[in-house]
Amino acid sequence: MTEKPSGAEPPPPPPPRWFQRLDRWLRASPLGLGWTRGRDMELMHRSMGFAALGFLTLVPVLVLVAAAEPDSGQGFARWLGQAIGVTRESQTQVEKLFGVPDTALQRTTAFGLAALAVFGLTFGSALQTGYEKVWDLPTARWHTMWRHVVFLALLVLAVLGFTNTPSPDGPVVGPLVVVVLDVIGTFLFFWIAQRLLLGGRVRWSALLPGAAATTIGLLGLRGFSQLVFSPLIASSAVTYGPFGTVLVVQSWLVGVGVVVYGGALVGRLAHDGRVFRRLKDSDES
Template sequence: MTPEPPGAESHPPRPTRLYRRIASSPIGLGWNRGREMELLHRAMGFAALGFLTLVPLLVVVAAADPASGQGFARWLGQALGVSESSQEEVEQLFGMPGTALQRTTAFGLAALAVFGLTFGSAVQTGYEKVWDLPTARWHTLWRHVIWLALLMLALLIFVNTPVPSGSVPGVIGAALADLVGTCAFFWFSQWLLLGGRVRWGALLPGSVATALALLGLRVFSQFVFSPLIASNAVTYGPFGTVLVLQSWLVGVGVVVYGGALVGRLFHEERVRRRLERELLPDEPLDEDEGEQS
């Protein structure tokens, strides 16, 4: 066998060096962290629980709100940013809000509330996986109640906010207000569901990333999901609309968990740079300065 030249092990092949460089980059770290916490699977669970448990509760709450005449379909249409034709398909899928309120019993409301708390527990577990925290005990259930009530309030404010005029300042102002409100909601949501185990300053980058990503998802929905709702409604009927809504909820789940993950990576990088600055050794003195001292 031909002996390897000295120092060969210290210089790995170029593909290996490229792989290590990508793995140590922010994108590589985010990919590995997302794979470890099963980000896509959790997003799909978020979509399934959201459609199975949260959507019926929101339909009833929307019907009980006198200022929201079009019910949950209007909420969902505004969040998706769909066109008028697609909005009609969504409204036909969820029916009339008044009928939903009349046919809902006290037992049904109690069951919906329990399902909503289950959804809050799933979101809390996702945040705990992002920050590598142990699962909270059952006595933290009151946090899910508060979070669910805040979510209802945020959606009510969102749907009752008047649509901005076509002027550029009005659109920009509405977008900024939406960003600030969304950021504040997810900032407090992370702190509440995590039980204050993570500092406010560490949670802020993830809240900003989530708000920006939700705005991007809304723009994306206008060009992708809105035409899909119209075409799938013709091809598959109401079931096609359900498929598109489920796909959109998967995207929301990726944004909610992925935004928190990006915030943690940003926080860790900021802490690492600060520690490097603090731990840098003092610069050596010149010989003249050493003699004078």
């Protein structure tokens, strides 16, 4: 019989039973499942990658496309300011950073346009990988890369639609109609984008909760941005100059990444819960 070495500490006592039951209940709850799956798919790391790719590869494409607007080259900057929900002072800083002259398209070469398109396709590939992780699907084959082209075209059309949404007259009716149209357009975009990037491997009905959760999350992010990011843009622009605006916009893009991937994850959990209840009811009957 071996003796315990002197100075060895006894093992810690097990937690109380009520704590163990609470831990099991939390792990089995929707919040616990979401936390576990979000950690497994590295939600925060993917969101930071979403922000980096969006700023480096996607934003230049959208800025250049928005420069084709007949009125001015500030289309994307205006839309970005509206999406963040900034004040007029902060909107000025965003337009200074992302505004381009009307002659930008004439000065851009064909090689430059091709390079921007290739960089933009990288963003679609990263978003597809995140959706595949959410649904536990294998990586799509190389011949499905045409879907990234369609997704980029769909995204460009969506941004152009948001930047050119007509606003009816009226101090209340006009903004309300614009918000409703933006909500419907955002929902349809993410519903179609999930189906497109996943290659049709998930049914439309299963993707609907994820599109709804993403839309609601973006609305909540806009309200949060009005309270946090909008004053930060104004103060950071004074302290750090244009670089301060870049930091705030980059932080906002991280939040967008959390909402986009997190909304898809919420949709997956809602779909799994619905399937589980359906199987449970069939077994009881």
